[in-house]
Amino acid sequence: MTKANNDRQFRPVAVPDVELGGFWGKWQDAVCNSTAETLLDRCVEAGMLKAVDVSQPSPGVVIPIQPWGGTTQMFWDSDLGKSIETIAYSLYRRPNPKLEARADEIIDMYEKLQDEDGYLNAWFQRVEPNRRWTNLRDHHELYCAGHLMEAAVAYYQATGKRKLLDIMCRYADYMIKIFGHGEGQISGYCGHEEVELALVKLARVTGEKKYLDLSKYFIDERGTEPHFFTAEASRDGRNVSEYHQKTYEYAQAHQPVRAQTKVVGHAVRAMYLYSGMADIATEYKDDSLTAALETLWDDLTTKQMYITGGIGPAASNEGFTDYYDLPNATAYAETCASVGLVFWASRMLGRGPDRRYADIMEQALYNGALPGLSTDGKTFFYDNPLESAGKHHRWKWHHCPCCPPNIARLVTSIGSYMYAVADNEIAVHLYGESTARLKLANGANVELEQVTNYPWEGAVAFTTRLERPARFALSLRIPDWAEGATLSINGTMLDLNANMQDGYIRIDREWADGDRVALYLPLSLRPQYANPKVRQDAGRVALMRGPLVYCVETTDNGEDLNAIVLPRELPAAETVVLKDLNDAVALDLQVEREETSNWGTPLYRKAPAERQVATARFVPYHLWDNRAPGEMLVWVQSDK
Amino acid sequence: MTKANNDRQFRPVAVPDVELGGFWGKWQDAVCNSTAETLLDRCVEAGMLKAVDVSQPSPGVVIPIQPWGGTTQMFWDSDLGKSIETIAYSLYRRPNPKLEARADEIIDMYEKLQDEDGYLNAWFQRVEPNRRWTNLRDHHELYCAGHLMEAAVAYYQATGKRKLLDIMCRYADYMIKIFGHGEGQISGYCGHEEVELALVKLARVTGEKKYLDLSKYFIDERGTEPHFFTAEASRDGRNVSEYHQKTYEYAQAHQPVRAQTKVVGHAVRAMYLYSGMADIATEYKDDSLTAALETLWDDLTTKQMYITGGIGPAASNEGFTDYYDLPNATAYAETCASVGLVFWASRMLGRGPDRRYADIMEQALYNGALPGLSTDGKTFFYDNPLESAGKHHRWKWHHCPCCPPNIARLVTSIGSYMYAVADNEIAVHLYGESTARLKLANGANVELEQVTNYPWEGAVAFTTRLERPARFALSLRIPDWAEGATLSINGTMLDLNANMQDGYIRIDREWADGDRVALYLPLSLRPQYANPKVRQDAGRVALMRGPLVYCVETTDNGEDLNAIVLPRELPAAETVVLKDLNDAVALDLQVEREETSNWGTPLYRKAPAERQVATARFVPYHLWDNRAPGEMLVWVQSDK
Helix, strand or coil, rough: CCCCCCCCCEEEHHHHHHCHHHHHHHHHHHHHHHHHHHHHHHHHHHCCCHHHCCCCCCCCCCCCCCCCCCCCHHHHHHHHHHHHHHHHHHHCCCHHHHHHHHHHHHHHHHHHHHHCCCCCCCHHHHHHHHHHHCCCCCCCCCHHHHHHHHHHHHHHHHHCCHHHHHHHHHHHHHHHEEEEEECCCCCCCCCCCCCCHHHHHHHCCCCCHHHHHHHHHHCCCCCCCCHHHHHHHCCCCCCCCHHHCCCCHHHHCCCCHHHHCCCCCEEEHHHHHHHHHHHHHHHHHHHHHHHHHHHHHHHHHHHCCCCCCCCCCCCCCCCCCCCCCCCCCCCCHHHHHHHHHHHHHHHHHHHHCCCHHHHHHHHHHHHHHHHEECCCCCCCCCCCEECCCCCCCCCCCCCCCCHHHHHHHHHHHCCHHHHEECCCCECCCCCEEEEEECCCCCEEEEHHHHHHHECCCCCCEEEEECCCCCCEEEEEECCCCCCCCCECCCCCCCCHHHEECEEEEEEEEEECCCEEEEECCCCEEEEECCCCCCCHCCCCCEEEEEEEEEEEEHHHHHHHHHHHHCCCCCCCCCCEECCCCCEEEEEEEEEECCCCCCCCCCCCCCCCCCEEEEEEEEHHHHCCCCCCCEEEEEEECCCC | EEECCCCCEEECCCCHEEEEEEEHHHHHHHHHHHHHHHHHHHHHHCCHHHHHHCCCCCCCCCCCCCCCCCCCHHHHHHHHHHHHHHHHHHHCCCHHHHHHHHHHHHHHHHHCCCCCCCCCCCCHCCCCHHCCCCCCCCCCHHHHHHCCCCHHHHHHHCCCCCHHHHHHHHHHHHHHHHHHHCCCEEEECCCCCHHHHHHHHHHHCCCCCCHHHHHHHHHHCCCCCCHCCCCCCCCHCCHHHCCCCCCHHHHHCCCHHHHHCCCEEEEEHHHHHHHHHHHHHHHCHHHHHHHHHHHHHHHHHHHCEECCCCCCCEEEEEEEECCCCCCCCCCCCCCCHHHHHHHHHHHHHHCCCCCCHHHHHHHHHHHHHHHECCCCCCCCCHHHHHHCCCCCCCCCCCCCCHHHHHHHHHCCCCCCEEEEEEEEEEEEEECCEEEEEECCCCCCCCEEEEECCCCCCCEEEEEEEEEEEEEEEEECCCHHHHHHHEEECEEECCCHHEEECCCCEEEEEEEEECEEEEEEEEEEEEEEECCCCCCCHHCCCEEECCCCEEEHHHHCCCCCCCHHHEEECCCCCEHHCCCCCCCCEEECCCCEEEECCCCCCCEEEECCCEEEEEEEEEEEHHHHHCCCCCCECCCEEEEE
């Protein structure tokens, strides 16, 4: 396996350029049929429109100020932004004039709300007008702006309507004026990263490098001394030593970003920052940023990540704790954080395909992010424990509703994570039934058909559709877990080992219309053991099949799931397709079970429980709590 | 094993009547040398004397009102009460005129503070004088009174000084006037139980049945409908539906006490209530109370108790959650709750010796309560997890300082839990080097010498000291774990099985001066497995020796304690006496250890960790965190 140069610049394809079927098609349908409208309904119910609509009196403080000095009401712009972004993506798949009209109406409100100078923020224009730019550390102003920018780009690409894009360009132009090191400028950045990656999207869609420069400014400035947050607090009359989060690690602002080596603080913030850094690394070919990101990547994925790709185990800081501290029942593992990990991983592919990133992107996508949405698109998980005693269930909504639109926008834009293009190279990072329309630098228009029942089955067939033959490289990821994978081009087998580059098979050739690439990824059942430093997984094993983590649920297996013991030598699993669960492949395994019924009265005794042979059904973790409620467990007891 | 009648009334012997040596003598010395004075110093530093001293201005609200509508400052009387109680017990063992003078000074302050009508409460006399008796549910008024009553009884017994006793009798007399069903009386009870058991102590030392009747009134009244807390809240203009604890289960006031079958709510409250109920059951021979308590006892000890005798797993309600929910690393298991369990268990022995209660009393004493105090008597545990990743350490003090004086008063009064007398019967519930002076109904003065190195060794030798021969029954507990126990009287072996009654050997005979009873309790190492319904202990084993739970610590075993695997067939343990740890007996066992050093980079992999043979040292759990800080673990991996 050789290492490619990293001077290429892969950028995601636009969402409308990929049509999804199969596995992801169903999930997108759930969002189109249900989630997209639900998001907007919930925003309206929460009173968010009144906050934006200048024709109505300001609602004032609806959600009281919390001990940290702010309120989640300050993020309402971001909730609306992510909802509009989701609606935009949903409109690609399924036109919905009524929903589009509702989005248009909100965009009109934002147009009327925007200040002459370009500033735009419902809270700081209508509730605390004198507090603009006084507390970047806590008050999410640029974060809100970033989400509205992402919405603007998506809505423009979906509908061709420029209004929100123009609004956000005006706002960004205003930011360029007021942020910087010049006289009277603010030399700061947002406590909650987001605007960095959003400005890159804005730059890419408008072709305006100035937005990249602003993004890079925020990244370069972060964590430098004298510290902006300290100076700002002092100006604002706040006592720095009373900072509710104790350390700037919370916002990854404890050091300049290039000096950071440990993933710390609030998990979503960290992921959004690293995403922006990776974008800037790609756009500027910035090796110092890439080097820092590689270190952080290893830190996260080898010491701080659940097997689900869930990250940030603690509720207290919504983030990271100590190395190898991965409690299962109390895992916070916020849906947004895994969505953010998908964002980051996808952007680490900007300088060239590398399965080191794409494998984790897939793992976090299926097992960390996707559990956040129910199969019907109507209910949501915010935190994602790997064990439940039966009381953890999906929410209709959440007091901080960041996760529902985050997983919804990811699901509906998943095509742009599957395919990326750099000059005359196409990379396929993720597999799934789809058709991609890709434009290369040499002018070729490539339509790539992917036919597969992945992730349930391992056969993936690509067919090229070309007006005329064209030379380009097609890079296909061979996941690290896919032992025994095979690949043929028009029926001729390729030696994978000889053609592997960073875990991708790179096929650089003259392609013709109707060329066929047949990839086979064996989905054999894999036991997974954690590094013994992860105390919470000691003596336990998890099961994976392909990219999917499996779990046991009460509805299939009765109560007391911790009484299930998997043999050290895994027995063959019988696969069963569950019609009532999105045609998921379940796995039936012969296990042993500790008897709970004949234990007797005492809570503790000298003899361990007796065991009986039993069958246990494992189902994909991302689908848990979609049927009858009950216990759930990922890491089951392993025989020793 | 036969069952005895339960019409006897065993009452604890007075604390001064037992002198301790050996194991408990050392712990009492630590309290006398250090804790007793420390408690008072900390109370003074917190400003508690200013709150009581009417010659100084009221300190006002020092600790701000919390969201639950009160402040821990409202409990300051209880902190002072428990400190005075501890000082009193310490004075039995070691006269300390300076410390006694400090206690006298505080008692003088309370005398001056007391209202003419008898009312006494530093908060409601000096900070919120208009709020007296307006919120019994939350404001701990009777709870504070109860602790001052316990202090009064102890101080009177220790010094012969009646001042505090008289003060508290006046207060109790006042309570008798204002609580009841008569016109203008309050038909209520305290949200935090305590006064019930305190009134029994007051009654026993004064011989006044009226105090028993008031205690019984509070117990009988609890949880009846129409509900006092609801009526009180309504009178006080509070919204009942906004009760911070949601349910009256929090204070065991959801049902009349005789109808309660499940141990619920705040753990310390529950234990104090059941203690008072058991006292009243003994004093009134109340079979309906005893029946309820037996049900609650089984509920607690077979479904909700850590192997340490720790109870109340959750911090959120400082109490109980679901059956079999016993998380180890996050165990709340407050020291006070296990102290309370010792209280309750000892009182369940009031109607006759029964090892069902005494075994648990011993288990909770050594493993649930005693960890709360460091060997030097200077630092304290509030919560007692059974696993620590290395960050849980003893406190110098705590923002709610209920635990330090609670464990200190238990340690210094432990003699009264070891021996109890009913008419002409003596029961020995606990073993430990000591001399007890016991007065029987037939006028005999029995001095019972107990010579033993228990709990480190299992030989216990009793010698009677009598002026003249006397007939009485001596009941000695044979713990359920003591398989192969033997007993001889003046060298003649007794058939234990033929003489066992409720787990005690009852020797009813004419005793002469110098009679010797030799008891031998084999302290063999016992593996302990939890009911498989306890998911947190699945695949794990704990070790006990005699009454002691053992654990592993980093200081003996390095890091990554969860990598230790105990063989299914326990190897013989080598015992080692640790001079630097109170001469504790440690156990060295051959185990296997998962290798953490050669695992490699990935966090998860297909092959489990390799193992090596190693020696692990287990030390008594109650002594953990007395040496170099590090990880700790009770439930280690068990080979299957």
